[in-house]
Amino acid sequence: MSRFYVTTPIYYVNDEPHIGHAYTTVLADVLARFHRALGDKTYFLTGTDEHGQKVQQAAEKRGVDPQQHVDEYVLRFQEKWDALDIRYDQFIRTTQANHKAVVRHLLQLLWDKGLIYKDTYEGWYSVAEERFLTDKEYEEGDWRDVKQLSETNYWFKMSAYQEKLINYIHDNPDFIQPEFRKNEVLGFLRQELGDLCISRPKSRLSWGIELPFDSEYVTYVWFDALTNYISAIGYPDRDEEFKTWWPADVHLIGKDILTTHAVYWPTMLMAADLPLPKTIFAHGWWLMGDTKMSKSLGNVIRPLDLANEYGVDALRYFLMREMTPGQDASFSIEAFIGRYNSDLANDLGNLVNRITKLLGRNFDSILPDPGETSPEDADLIQHVNGLQERVRDELDQLKVNYAITHVFDVLREINRYLEETAPWKLLKTDKDRAGAVLYNAAEALRLSAVHLYPVMPDKIARLLEVMGTSAKARFGEPGWFEWGHVKSGTTLGQIDGLFPRIEVKEAPEETSVKLDLKPEISFDDFTKLDIRIVKIIKAEKHPNADKLLKLQVDLGAEQRQVIAGIADFYAPEDLVGKSVSIIANLKPAKIRGEISQGMILAAEDDVTVAPLTPLKDVKPGSKVR
């Protein structure tokens, strides 16, 4: 028996729970349930990140205290996880007292070790973006509300750990998964690693954890959020508990927060002399941009609503079966229904039905005697007995989707076995043998289902009960994974419609696609735009950017230079002499070192970009209204 500690990120409490949150959390739940079943000592942590400016602003807007705000908003996650049958061991919130104490302890520790220093940063600050800009960013980009700002903050000496971290990643090949993500992190670390700004003055951000060594500041996101992984399990006071669980076996994360978890967090742990998590696993995203989906239904599918319609377990199954962890996957209602019908209804549900009905009708649902093992019985038993190892091998690599396919291979094997032995015929000639066959089929089904329990806890629990396992028996009890655990003479149950087929209506050609319009504006707003027709007199590649063209355009009274991001679609020579429309009163900006005095108007779809051209020739400089 070993030990398994799995975490999800803590989700930002202001966010609306969506399929990405749900996927990570269900994956963690499935892994945790598997490990519990296999007898491992298991801990599953999830929670919410509840500090920061957005919470502060949202609370102000609602006119409530930030704590009240997060107390209300956290329920959206907790209720969703309840609905999805998530069985975490702890739901941590960064506003809870013990977490805040641990964050302060950690900050004090690093301060005492001289790993945090105070420094004044002077430079460009974008008010709109709420962030400082590097000189390079300022020169090359277009930033609104930029001003020179000087601000004193506290910095963590992250740079001191660059070499150590690179070596650690090389020495621990499983540390960052999948492999290609590891390479990305190493690529990131080839550039010089800077120090990490970890504070904000209270004048700008008050909703946070106060620095223990300076009451004028709160800590900014990293030390607050990442520390949850250790504050939840006893660091530093409950040493025995902490040592039981840390280091974590796997931090599950989305690919968007790889750097914080694979760079910031490890260096923080190194600074505190703590071991690093064994694996950081970055999964992909669910792609929803499938136009086919929205067309066939005329609106946007909200995946989590499918749980209401077709059951929580069906959604959990789909999420786990359809995504190869690490890769992106695409979500469509067609794929969901396809999976449901062919796997859950046909292979599994129908098999349950044929076995339990044959037993009910002919043996009063009392499990018959297996008798002597024939060669075909032995084949079946062998398939089933190898299942646990195959499933476990996949799970050790977090390949839940492959684990599931192994189970369904066995279910198909059982269907074949029934076809070969045809117990419905044997009943007329050799009832004992028919009973033996049904014993074997039932036990094979039970053992297969056991391996699906972590994915579909509700449905499979009901099924296992029907298959002769006491309702009170806890998953993972001795013998569950062994052939013959349920003895002949046991009374089985009946179950109807475990996974009823989803009848697919003939999908009519949908015409309406929902428009995603920006908020309404007034006519005055419109008239602020000065749109003109210009003639392109010269076009060339931007010297310092692949996707940009540098255009000289004739506005009648004057000529201008305009930069346009259309190099992927047009060669410079295609454009010379053409008339296009531009916004002529847009504030000029420097794009990759070249001035741009206006913006070309162009239509864009998922195939190409098409600059807008007048139907008839008009003079350069003509107004567009």
Place this chain on the structure above:
RNA sequence: GGCAGGGUAGCUCAGUUGGUUAGAGCACCGGCUUCAUAAGCCGGGUGUCGGCGGUUCAAAUCCGCCCCCUGCUACCA
């Protein structure tokens, strides 16, 4: 542009110490069956294994060049 990964059946993908007729699931077609949820079982693919060239007795698998896609990164008025 730099770095990384990929392009195999209609779809999603498996398949490298180079070696017999290149596989799975789904979809589709035909047959069998009718215990069962219009389910089950059996059978059905001449796929240029992205392209061209090379190494070899032998290449999806190794090498070179090229095309396309994805991710990270730079940039995207």
